Amino acid sequence: MAGPQVKVIVLRTAGTNCDREMVFAFSSLGAAVELVHINRLFSREVRLSDFHILAIPGGFTYGDDIMSGRILANELRIRLSEEIKDFVHEGKLILGVCNGFQVLVRAGILPGSKSSSGNLTFQQTVSLSNNDSGKFEDRWVHLRLSGDSVWTKGLDEMMYVPIAHAEGKFVVPNEETLSQLKKNNQIAFRYCNTDGEKGGYPVNPNGSIDDIAGITDPTGRILGMMPHPERHFSPLNHPAWTRKDHLSHLGQGANIFLNGVRYAREQLLGKTQVAVAKG
Amino acid sequence: MSADQRESRAEPAAWRVEISEKPDAFDALGERVHKDVLDLGFKNIHRVGVVQVYTILGAVSQTEIEKISRELLADPVTQDYRFFSNQKAPNVKNQRVKIVEIAYLPGVMDPVEESTLKGIRDLGVAQVKAIRTARQYHLHGNVSKQQCGIIVEKVLYNKLIQRVIEQGQALARELPTKKTSSFTVQMIDLLGANERDLQKISQKGQLFLNEDEMKAIQKHFRGLKRNPSDCELETIAQTWSEHCYHKTFRGKIDFEYREQGKVKRQRINNLLKSTIIKATQELNKPWCVSVFHDNAGIIEFDEEWNVCFKVETHNHPSALEPFGGANTGIGGVIRDILGTGLGARPICNTDVFCFASPDYPEDQLPAGTLHPKRVMKGVVSGVRDYGNKMGIPTINGAILFDKDYVGNPLVYCGTVGIIPKGKEHKKVNPGDLVVVVGGKTGRDGIHGATFSSGELTEDSEVISSGAVQIGNPIEEKKVADVLLQGRDRELFTAVTDCGAGGLSSAVGEMGKDLGARVDLEKVPLKYEGLSYTEIWISESQERMVLSVSPTKVNELLALFASENVEATAIGTFTDSKRLELFFNGCQVCDVDMEFLHDGIPQITKKAVWTPAKLQEKSHPCPENLTEKLGEVLSHYNVCSKEWVIRQYDHEVQGGSVIKPLVGLRSDGPSDASVILPILGTKRGIAVANGINPRFGKIDPFWMAASCIDEAARQIIAVGGSVDRIAILDNFCWGNPDKPDRLGSLVRAAQGCYRTAVDYGTPFISGKDSLYNEYTQGVKSIAIPGTLLISAIGIIENVLHCVSMDLKEEGNLVYVVGATHDELGGSIYLDTYGSLGKNVPQVNARMAIKTFQALSLAVKNGLVASIHDCSEGGIAAALAEMAFSGGRGITARADQIPYTGKVKRDDIVLFSESNSRFLVEVTKSYQQKFETLLAGVPFAAFGRVEKSPEFIVYGLQQEVCIAADIQDLKEQWKRPLAF
Missing domain, CATH: 3.90.650.10 (PurM-like C-terminal domain)
Structure with a gap:
């Protein structure tokens, strides 16, 4: 066996459906990944503290009934709040993609308001609502990188990845919230055209304010995004790969996972007692 | 946030909670409904707002209902909530707003109820007994009572599953009747x-x-x-x-048909066994693992895995309730896959629909039918809802239109699954x-x-x-x-x-x-x-x-x-x-x-096949075919289905390789789609469909042959091999108790047998849906006999796959396969409102030769793009390649290998002869490519241009089509961009 591995928990529950490709992305990059049903966290059969990275994949948890991600968000907020507080407090990483982003936002983990004692308050302060088009859409979008996050460090200025959602319009309650996000460098990705510039629909596919496609918490260790980096993990996922002369080793989305695993390896391994893998 | 808080002594037995968008928030759902209302012509309605209503039954305190509203039901950033301690909606008197509230009928599944109950329990509120949800529509404008009635009927609800809640009416769930402890067994007096x-x-x-x-x-x-x-x-x-x-398929049939002027008779003992299954038995492919006895057919994928494929229909339910019908249709076929062998994992879906035209005149609709546009929107939503939520990519499909589907739309839903070897058999x-x-x-x-x-x-x-x-x-x-x-x-x-x-x-x-x-x-x-x-x-x-x-x-x-x-x-x-x-x-x-x-009891049905008395109508060939090409491209059967495709998640599971939309701007029509079932490997699966009811109106035998050819050639077009294609049959027909309907069914099944054997493509599963007729009084509308052939092909190495968009200027464009005088059933003739007679036939020997040569060319990396020629013929296929690749083209019709006696530009360019491809090849590979094609009719007839012009020279060497590719694309994209 090689030395200690970065341990990733990919969380799933009823309606999670982008879990396999998320597991594939992390494990292809050398992480030890466990796909865990939330009931196993509730029962304490699996402990969040045993992992370095928590990933919440896309899907339609609980059917997105009432609103996307709300029921899972409440489960995290109400039944796992202590574990999550500790996880965040220890400087570990969280990634939420699509429905996972919606969950993080509705649980108040992103953008992450904290109490004076520095603990997460689990208050929802921004939102993701129905696309202006009023429908679910699967399409590829260009993203322009901004912010300051361990997840996006060293990435190219632009990234090409697909979205697939009906509720991805990023909304803030007021100007102040938006300027806070900007000030804290919390905006990770913005939708843009092929030249990296602002554009209307479908460049901004859902009507998000300030073209926001993904945000981080103030530390940059928690990233949530509507587009799916795991769906551009292989260069063969690119919609026009047949037009290219040669293909790169990995797709553009892979770098996000690479960053996460690398950071965890360099910064978190050794700091945590890694429990012996069960069964 | 406002709350209508009433004093109450005891905790009320029910609460009503209303969730609405904040006044400054954009109501996307309301906007969408508004669009449908405007489609009805009611311009006086200037806005539609939507309010979500929850009725919560159980002894819940006001503090608790406040918590439920705030923490579960309403979004704190974008929505407001208010609640009422009795479950009745307040009466609103406002001349300028008409409020309509719609709820499901008691007993109709409302999935939101279950999740909401769960969500409430998560909040620590245990005493809620039941939830009922409803939706309120606020129609802003001076809405007349009559208009409101029409909107409710045409847009807001379906009376089979929903009802209108009057203002002030309670929404409580009819509490279930108590279990009766005594019951009697009902005996039916049969003796x-x-x-x-x-x-x-x-x-x-x-x-x-x-x-x-x-x-x-x-x-x-x-x-x-x-x-x-x-x-x-x-x-x-x-x-x-x-x-x-x-x-019908398993029974006895007395079949009567005409051959060379003579009436012949044939006794068929079991149509399924004597055609479809017989073909598979004769081919006896070693890679067919389990055929015709499980929920789906199973074939070998690689050393570790098998794949299975099944296509089902859900026509009757979709006619009555399009969303629910299609929803449960896709749900059903997914369960077929889950129930194949000891359970397979679904990896992709394919859906094919047939509707009457979306602009079918409202006043000519047969009584009791829904308008085709509404049916289409409902069906697409139903598939979208189920497929997306299951996390299965919908990677391929087709939509066809014919007026005779008005009473019986067709909804074919297919799913492919993957299953470890050794798990293919079950035993009770x-x-x-x-x-x-x-x-x-x-x-x-x-x-x-x-x-x-x-x-x-x-x-x-x-x-x-x-x-x-x-x-x-x-x-x-x-x-x-x-x-x-x-x-x-x-x-x-x-x-x-x-x-x-x-x-x-x-x-x-x-x-x-x-x-x-x-x-x-x-x-x-x-x-x-x-x-x-x-x-x-x-x-x-x-x-x-x-x-x-x-x-x-x-x-x-x-x-x-x-x-x-x-x-x-x-x-x-x-x-x-x-x-x-x-x-x-x-x-x-x-x-x-x-x-x-x-x-x-074994029944014997009578079947008669008499060829339709048809004529090849002669329209003069227009000198300039540019306009005709536009008409063909904007024909509902040919035009872009992007509006539908984008609503389906076609990339979930991460294995998408050739998508349904390809090309420079990801909006070109792919032939087959290709996915990688096992991430990180190179072995892929291609899925395609062949369907053409117009050919069947002329001769169901050749329709069947053409459908098999179409499905197979689409798989060849992305890089598959004819040695590893399995197919599924799916017959949707009218009433088989009527001898003419059954006769054409027999004829189609015979076409299936002949072609499958000749092509070496075994049937592995199938389905039939008969009695697709709509009776109104004495009049009966039968659907055109519709055969869907679905094909699955194994791609050895997906790195060799090609797409259909033109790649680079200077490249040669070949037509591979001969064109015949076969405009019968073509889209081109349909633009004149005629059917024609010369239906495309197949030459199996030549088809196989063509397929094999092209597979080899693809494998050797000689081709830059391939597109199969189907509806709309060479002209449409060439235009699609050009605008999908953002490249112009110059082509010469006189170079196209053509066998017909009548030499006309329109026949050559719009005939829908089978087994043809357009292939883009770099000049440096010209010789190698042509050597591989020895013995197959082909010609380099075009050249890829940098300028966005689409120029075709006719047989007389004069320009017969000249257009800008953007204009062509626009005409192709517009018709179904709802």
């Missing part, structure tokens, strides 16, 4: 019944059994010297229904427990199987409303997740889905050779009050039946419980060869399995 009585019994019970069948049942029970119970009769009706038994052992898993049982879909075995009439919507359902995809996703774990832990020995016929069909089928005993009171119910027969035949969705050894049952039940999926042992497989049902200890059914499965 003393005369012919008329028998007919009455069949009709009254919605059994759809014919006279011979009723008599056979009577005879059987006379032998037993007793009457059957209602449950026994229902069980027999379900098992013998067209839907479950396929009487005596003593194994019957375990039902998944959704609970309600009154849903009673009589679905028998209902789909009869014609639709204008009364169908009233009589058969029980057959209409809404699915709950998350329930099925939960079942799938846990079922596959159970398979890998070897916790069950057999599995099948509960589809049409419900438990009756699933248990009856699994216990066919052994026998089964079921205690019906053990079946988990959605609500009390179901009779034993209802429990047995209910078609509630999202259920599967497993056969589980008693030594494994505890582990299995624990596994299902660990992910909150219901699993219950309801009986035992026996060795009694009888189907025995009990309800609270009392026997309600005791039928001999042999009679149940083999007692159906």
Whole structure:
């Protein structure tokens, strides 16, 4: 066996459906990944503290009934709040993609308001609502990188990845919230055209304010995004790969996972007692 | 946030919570509804707002309802909530706003109820008993009562599943009736019944059994010297229904046809065995693992895995309730895959629909039918909802339009699954427990199987409303997740889905050779009050039946419980060869399995095939065909389906390689789609469909041949190989009791046999849906006999795949395969409103040669793009390649290999002859490519240009088409961009 591995928990529950490709992305990059049903966290059969990275994949948890991600968000907020507080407090990483982003936002983990004692308050302060088009859409979008996050460090200025959602319009309650996000460098990705510039629909596919496609918490260790980096993990996922002369080793989305695993390896391994893998 | 808080002494028994968008928030849902309202021509309505309504039943305090509203039901950033301590909606008097509230009818599945209940319990509020949801529409503007009625009818609701809640009316769930402790077994007086009585019994019970069948049942029970119970009769009706038994395909047929002026007769013993299955048997491919006896056909994928494929139809339910019909249709075919072998994992979906034109005149709609545009939107939403939520990419499909689908739209839903080798067979052992898993049982879909075995009439919507359902995809996703774990832990020995016929069909089928005993009171119910027969035949969705050894049952039940999926042992497989049902200890059914499965009287149907008397109409060939090309590209059958495709998640699971939309701007029409089932490997699967009912109107034999050719050539076009293509048949026809309908069905099946054998493409599974006729008074509209051929191909190395968009200026464009004088059934002739006569035929020997040469060229990396020529002929295919690649083209029609005597530009450019491809090749590969094509008709007839001009020279070497590719693209993209 090689030395200690970065341990990733990919969380799933009823309606999670982008879990396999998320597991594939992390494990292809050398992480030890466990796909865990939330009931196993509730029962304490699996402990969040045993992992370095928590990933919440896309899907339609609980059917997105009432609103996307709300029921899972409440489960995290109400039944796992202590574990999550500790996880965040220890400087570990969280990634939420699509429905996972919606969950993080509705649980108040992103953008992450904290109490004076520095603990997460689990208050929802921004939102993701129905696309202006009023429908679910699967399409590829260009993203322009901004912010300051361990997840996006060293990435190219632009990234090409697909979205697939009906509720991805990023909304803030007021100007102040938006300027806070900007000030804290919390905006990770913005939708843009092929030249990296602002554009209307479908460049901004859902009507998000300030073209926001993904945000981080103030530390940059928690990233949530509507587009799916795991769906551009292989260069063969690119919609026009047949037009290219040669293909790169990995797709553009892979770098996000690479960053996460690398950071965890360099910064978190050794700091945590890694429990012996069960069964 | 506002709250209408009323003083209350005790906690109210019900609350009403209303959720609306904040005044400054954009109401996307309202906007979408507004668009549909404007489509009706009601310009006076300037806005539509949507309010979500929850009625919460249970002794909940005001503090709790406040918490539920704030933390669960409303978004704190974008929404407001208010609640009322009695569940009635307040009366709003406002001339400028008309409020309409729509709720599901009691008993109709509303998946939101279950999740909301869960969400409330998560908040620590335990005393909520039930939830009912509704939606309010606020129509802003001076809305007349009449307008409002039309909007409700045409846009807001479907009376089969929903109702309008009047203002001030309570929305409470009708509380279920108490379980009656005593019941009597209903016996049906069959012994003393005369012919008329028998007919009455069949009709009254919605059994759809014919006279011979009723008599056979009577005879059987006379032998037993007793009457059957209602449950026994229902069980027999379900098992013998067209839907479950396929009487037409398995029965005897006297076939009469004309050949060279002479009338010939043929006796067919079993159409399925003598055509479709026969082809597979003769081909005897070693990679066919399991064909025609499981839920889906299974073929080999690689050393470790097999793949399975099934396509189903859900036509009748979709005609009545498009969303629910398509929703449960896709849900059903996914369960077929989950129930194949010991359970396969679904990896992609494919959907094909046939509708009447979206601009069908409203005033000419047959009574009782929904407008085709509404049907289309509903069907697409239904597929979108289920497929996306299940996390299965919808990677391929087709939509066709013909006026005769007005009463009977067709909805084909297909799913491919992957299953480890060694898991392809199931075995039920005596003593194994019957375990039902998944959704609970309600009154849903009673009589679905028998209902789909009869014609639709204008009364169908009233009589058969029980057959209409809404699915709950998350329930099925939960079942799938846990079922596959159970398979890998070897916790069950057999599995099948509960589809049409419900438990009756699933248990009856699994216990066919052994026998089964079921205690019906053990079946988990959605609500009390179901009779034993209802429990047995209910078609509630999202259920599967497993056969589980008693030594494994505890582990299995624990596994299902660990992910909150219901699993219950309801009986035992026996060795009694009888189907025995009990309800609270009392026997309600005791039928001999042999009679149940083999007692159906063999019927002989009459079939006649006479070729249609058609003429090749002669329209003068226009000198300039530019406008005609535009008409062809904007024809509903040809035009872009992007509006539909983008609503489907076609990339979930991460294995997408060739997408349904390809090219420079990701909006070109791909031929087949390719996915990688196992991430990180290079072996792929291509899925394609061939369908062309217009050809069938001329000759169903050549329609069948053309469909097989089309499906296969699309797979070749992305880089597949004809050696590894398996196909599925799916016949949707009119009433087979009418000899002409059956005659054309026989003819199509014969075309299937001949072509499949010649092409070496075995059938691995299939389906038929007959009686697709709509009767209004004395008039009957039959659908055009429609055959769908779905193909699955194995791609050895996806790195070799090609797409259809032109790549680079200077490249040569070849036409491969000969063009014949075959405008019959073409889109081009349809633009003149005519059908023609010269239907495209196939030359199998040449087709195989062409396919093999092209596969080799692709494998050797010689081609830059390939597009198959289908609807719209060479001209349409060439235009699609050009605008998808953002490149211009210059082409010469006089170079195209053409065999016809009549030399006309339009025939050469728009004929839909089979086995043809357009291929883009770099000049440096010209020689290698041409060498590979030796013996196949081909010609380099075009050149890729940098300028965006589309120029075609006609046979007289003068320009006959000149257009800008952007204009062509625009014409192709506009028609269905709703």
